[in-house]
Amino acid sequence: MGKNSSSLYIKLPVIIALAICVGIIIGSNFADTAVPGGGNTNNYMKLRQVLTAIERDYVDETESDELVEAAINSVLEKLDPHSVYINAEDLELTKSQLEGEFEGIGIEFNLVEDTIFVVATLPGGPSEKVGILPGDKIVTVEDDTIAGAGLSTADIITLLRGPKGSEVLVGVKRKGKDHLLPFTISRDKIPQYSVDVSYMIDDETGYIKVSRFAATTYDEFREALEKLKDKGMKNLMIDLQDNPGGYLDRAVDMIDELLEDEAMIVYTDGKGDRYDSEYRATDEGIFENGPVVVLINEYSASASEIMAGALQDNDRALVVGRRSFGKGLVQSSVPLNDGSQLRLTISRFYTPSGRSIQKSYEEGLEDYNKDFTRRLEGGELFSADSIQFADSLAFETRSGRTVYGGGGIMPDYFVPLDTLEWSDYYSELLYSNAIREYALDYLEKNRDDLEAMSFKEYFRSFEVNASMLDALVNAGEAREVAFDSTGFARSKDLIQISLKATIARNIWGDEGYYPILNQANDTYVRGLKLFKEAGELASVK
Structure with missing residues (x-):
């Protein structure tokens, strides 16, 4: 497996802001909601005087919130890498990864070339109920075009999440349709599994x-x-x-x-x-x-x-x-008065x-x-x-x-x-969504035969043959992934396993996906x- 192959084993779209969340432990002992006093009072007064002088007299306009956050981050840089300040907006996203559920539309997605590509819909969730399908591309939200708008994953999550019962209108581009399909989705509680x-x-x-x-x-x-x-x-x-x-x-x-x-x-x-x-x-x-x-x-x-x-x-x-x-x-969490949070290292x-x-x-x-x-x-x-x-x-x-x-x-x-098996060509096939799109296309054309099989039979006997690989290469070229014969030969086994696993995931879920994909995981083997x-x-x- 290649040095980037770990991304294959993360369930999409588990969005974890690594700079904030990697390694953070939320301890069972929580700090007080107010920062305790003590220390040198003169130092606290000095910081307050500096900020007051800037706000009152500085020649240019300033944003006091930005200055305070910059000051906090500068202080924390003198501590350890895991004592961090999280602003209120980022905190909601961070907390949702640990709380077990959030309120949204119920899709797994990947952001490809500034376009939301629906990887899967939650069974019984809001998006599935209105008819959104894997492979759909969400182009507009509330009639505003988001494709090509340079939005980040966090921006997309902010747009699509919202209180249970609230509605969001999305415009979907679906393969074979020459116009956008409108869907009004009523948000609901979405469970997350760890x-x-x-x-x-x-x-x-x-x-x-x-x-x-x-x-x-x-x-x-x-x-x-x-x-x-x-x-x-x-x-x-x-x-x-x-x-x-x-x-x-x-x-x-x-x-x-x-x-x-x-x-x-x-x-x-x-x-x-x-x-x-x-x-x-x-x-x-x-x-x-x-x-x-x-x-x-x-x-x-x-x-x-x-x-x-x-x-x-x-x-x-x-x-x-x-x-x-x-x-x-x-770390322990210290809630701050504006909804932000300090995560402070309290022990080893x-x-x-x-x-x-x-x-x-x-x-x-x-x-x-x-x-x-x-x-x-x-x-x-x-x-x-x-x-x-x-x-x-x-x-x-x-x-x-x-x-x-x-x-x-x-x-x-x-x-x-x-x-040895990783190549740039495989990486481009993977991250362009060519493998997922082709897997969905293959499934739709062969659904009856595939669903007639048990997973045990599929695992044992299904093979990704040469014609399927040729079709995948064509799917990659349609997404501007140029064919690389050397990279293809190097990654052929990996490509076959990945495609077989992705097809299985659309029928049997993760219990079909991981048993196949893990065959390429050397640590597992x-x-x-x-x-x-x-x-x-x-x-x-």
Whole structure:
């Protein structure tokens, strides 16, 4: 897989503003709604005097709101990379990713060349009810043309979301129609799922993919565990690749389902003892026995690292993949009087063995954000031998295995990033939506035959043949993706898997999509081979 291939495994359109949300943990202990006093009062007065003088006497017109926000951000830059200010507008979008539902029109979309491309409609949701179809392009909203208007994804979300019961008029361009189709959509509550999919890989092995730790994630995870156990699950794979984190308490509850009573999960240490806490497993969990494999990569952060670290330190799971993000700081939310919010780092978290996995931020935010580039250029993403840990960062698991702190969770089994099959040509096919459009076109022409098949039969016997690939190439050229024979040959297997998975998704949903797509996920494939070792580890008490 290529270095950009992680985007294949994110359920569209889970819009997470990475600069704000990656690795953020919303702690279970919330800060007071007002910033406490104390410190040097003269400094507070000095800042107030400066702003007052500017507003009263500065030669040019200024926006006091902008000055205050700039001042806040300048102060936070002196702290750590995860203490952030979120203005009221951005806060609504950020919160919606963690609260489990929002109010809108119920579509998954991709923004291609300034045009909204409908990837899917929520079954039973507002858009499906009025007849919007996958493949439609939303060109106008309330008679205003938005195609080509240079709007961002956040702008589009703002336009389409709104209070339950409110209406929005959209103009849709549909393939085969020479005019825009008008649809008036009544907005409704739209549930969001953070457990993207759960399914049985084979008769004994269950798979759960968790995309973030949101308000409903624990309930979804528990339901998935029970469903898989009812199907005979004896082995469990938890996929945390690309998971940026979320609510600490949800992660703790999920881990509790896998650990025996009183096992340490995580502890935190802040200034004084106000934010010091310790979390241990409590009641009997749903899956306390049986082999567990956890998948992580360089984008697995925060709550993902808490889960991977707790299971690794307790010798409850084998961790497979690449070194995780390295975010070991806990934030708490401080609501501000204008609807904005301060997310302030209040403590560090430590895995059961005592590891802090926070990577260094001493050189400032710009240097901090170059960490991925350093990993790439230093060879770490391709070879475990490129990763060096100081002896002072060595810790031991319950059974005496050596693990390391100081910057992410290092997996028990390293899986290098595979760039052999990735090409620019495949990337252009993917992000131009050529693969999705062709998949929809193929489905409409072959719907009866495809829907007559079971997914098991489709998975086993359906092949993307040469004529389909030729048609996909033509679909790409229609979207100005020039054919590249070298790139096509390099990515042929990947293109076939991606197209087969996309067709399946339109019939069986994510339970049809991920089992196929995961065949191209090297970490997943490697993890499947490690359940014997995971079982031996789980038997050590």
